[in-house]
Amino acid sequence: MDRTAANGLEPRLRGGVLDVVRRLCGVQAQDAAAARLAIRARSEGLTAADVDAEPGVVRTWGWRGTLHLLAREDVPWVLSLVAERANRSVAARWRALRLDDGIYARARAAIVERLAHGPATRAQLREALGAAGVDAAGQRLPHLLRRAAFEGLLHHPLDGTFAALEPTGEPPPRERALAELARRHAEGYGPATPADVAAFSGLPRGQILQSSKPESGVGRSPDRPTPETGAARLQDLTPGGVGWVRLLGAFDPFLLGYRGYEHVVPAAHVRKVWPGGGWIHPVVLVGGMAAGIWRIDGGRLEVEPFGDAKVPELALAAEAQDVGRFLGRAVAL
Numbered sequence: 001m002d003r004t005a006a007n008g009l010e011p012r013l014r015g016g017v018l019d020v021v022r023r024l025c026g027v028q029a030q031d032a033a034a035a036r037l038a039i040r041a042r043s044e045g046l047t048a049a050d051v052d053a054e055p056g057v058v059r060t061w062g063w064r065g066t067l068h069l070l071a072r073e074d075v076p077w078v079l080s081l082v083a084e085r086a087n088r089s090v091a092a093r094w095r096a097l098r099l100d101d102g103i104y105a106r107a108r109a110a111i112v113e114r115l116a117h118g119p120a121t122r123a124q125l126r127e128a129l130g131a132a133g134v135d136a137a138g139q140r141l142p143h144l145l146r147r148a149a150f151e152g153l154l155h156h157p158l159d160g161t162f163a164a165l166e167p168t169g170e171p172p173p174r175e176r177a178l179a180e181l182a183r184r185h186a187e188g189y190g191p192a193t194p195a196d197v198a199a200f201s202g203l204p205r206g207q208i209l210q211s212s213k214p215e216s217g218v219g220r221s222p223d224r225p226t227p228e229t230g231a232a233r234l235q236d237l238t239p240g241g242v243g244w245v246r247l248l249g250a251f252d253p254f255l256l257g258y259r260g261y262e263h264v265v266p267a268a269h270v271r272k273v274w275p276g277g278g279w280i281h282p283v284v285l286v287g288g289m290a291a292g293i294w295r296i297d298g299g300r301l302e303v304e305p306f307g308d309a310k311v312p313e314l315a316l317a318a319e320a321q322d323v324g325r326f327l328g329r330a331v332a333l
Contacts, residue, residue, distance in 0.1 A: 003263065004288045006190050007254050008042035010244050017046060017054040018071060025184040025200075026068040026078070028251045029059050032158045035069050037249025037282070040326040047326055051158070058155040058165060061146055064202035065089060067156065073168050075152060077180055080171035081203060083150035090143065097140050107134045107144045108153070115154055115164040125162060178207060189257040199259035243287025245315035247294055247301075247323055251280045265290045269306040284311055296323075301331050 004010045008023050020042050021027055029035035036048045051057075055072075062068035062078050065086040070078055094100070110132035114120055120128070122141060129136040129144070136144065145162060148154050155165045171177060185197045198205040248254060254264060255273070264285070265273050272293055273281050284292040284303055292305035301320045305311055317333050324331030 001190070002288070003189065003191070004254075006188055007257070008188070009246050009254065009285065010288070012044055013042050015043070017043070017051050018056040021054075021057050021069050022071050022074070023188045024253045024257075025181070025188050026062055026070045026074070027253055028063075028256055029067045029069045029158070031250055032059075032160075034249040034251045034282075035059075035158070036326075037247075037323070038252050040323065041246045041248055041252070047328065049328070059158055060155040060165070061086065061149045063200060075165070076167075076169055076171040077177040079150060079152055080174065081177050081181065081201070085203070086150055087147060090146075093139075094143065097138075097143060099140060099143060103134060104144060104147060106132055107136070108148055108151075110134060111145070111148050112153060112164070115162065119157070119161040119163040121161055178203075178210070182208065185257070188253075192258065196258040200257050243312060243315075245312055245319050246285040247316075247319045248283045248285055250282050252283065254285070255280055255283065264288070266306065272304070272306065284316070286311055296331060299330050299332055301333050303333075 008020060013020055013023060017039055020039050023042075024038070027035050027038045036051045039046060039051050040048075051069075057069050058072050058075060059067060059069050060075065062070055062075075062082060065082065107129055110129050111125060114125060114128040122145075125145065126136045126141050129141070134144075145154065145156075149156065149165075152165055152167070154162050156162055172180070181201060181203075182197060185192055185200060189196065189200065194205055194208040197203075197208045201208070255261070261267075261270055261274070265283070266289070269290070273283060273290060275281065281293040282295065283290045284294050284305070286309070290306065291309040291311050292303050294301060294303045296302075301323065303311060303316065320331050320333040
């Protein structure tokens with residue numbers, strides 16, 4: 001199985017939203033619209049509303065300390081791996097905001113109490129914290145909510161509210177959790193190396209190396225294209241308009257599941273995909289290689305090809321139509 005098949009891009013995965021999220025071991029969801037599009041690119045017949053309504057998926061802070069869609073049942077073992085490291089990474093910011101364990105303990109109790117009555121907005125949670133004597137002005141509120149999420153107390157649905165997260169069991173021992181990460185990453189992104197798993201998860205490479213076993217699929221050395229061979233692959237695929245097409249949203253897992261970019265983006269065009277500021281543009285994937293970037297302007301889907309790349313028009317038109325179907329609005333190429 002090659003990486004595009006493992007990642008559910010070609011062929012597309014059969015099943016629902018939960019099946020896709022499980023295969024990918026989580027979908028970055030800092031941008032809610034982009035997370036929905038990642039599901040679309042790997043499924044058939046689903047809609048954005050299906051993604052929002054899936055009860056088996058929650059949106060919470062996970063890999064790399066960022067918001068992800070995760071299978072509800074995966075939350076305990078994922079948090080067991082990332083929470084401590086994520087909290088340590090913001091320790092200096094907590095000191096600057098004059099937050100400490102005592103303040104958090106009061107905030108935690110107030111958050112749990114408020115969410116016991118149902119989902120709440122940021123404003124409602126800030127009000128509840130204020131009533132409990134906790135100053136939640138400015139960046140204090142998101143930092144308090146993020147720590148509560150890393151404890152598994154709440155999640156952040158795609159509608160922008162916050163809701164209590166019901167327990168789904170105790171996490172396994174750390175060694176087993178690391179082995180599960182290695183196995184699941186290999187299933188959704190393989191072939192992959194420990195460095196790829198570390199880049200995907202945000203965990204130290206040494207921990208991944210210790211957990212990698214031959215049966216996990218991690219540790220094999222995939223035939224990584226160089227920037228030159230990546231450009232050659234793009235030329236081979238596109239002059240005659242040959243190859244399947246996928247419209248990947250911003251921050252797509254296929255771009256974030258590995259260390260480096262050479263498996264998908266020719267070196268000459270990297271800055272078009274990663275312009276800086278933490279943003280990753282939506283990509284037109286042709287036969288497994290990025291052939292351009294795209295955006296929707298009003299009801300128009302506009303494509304900016306890389307150089308002389310030729311994107312197969314019929315396949316692109318079908319993808320544009322499917323994006324419109326998924327979003328529930330007309331999209332013209």
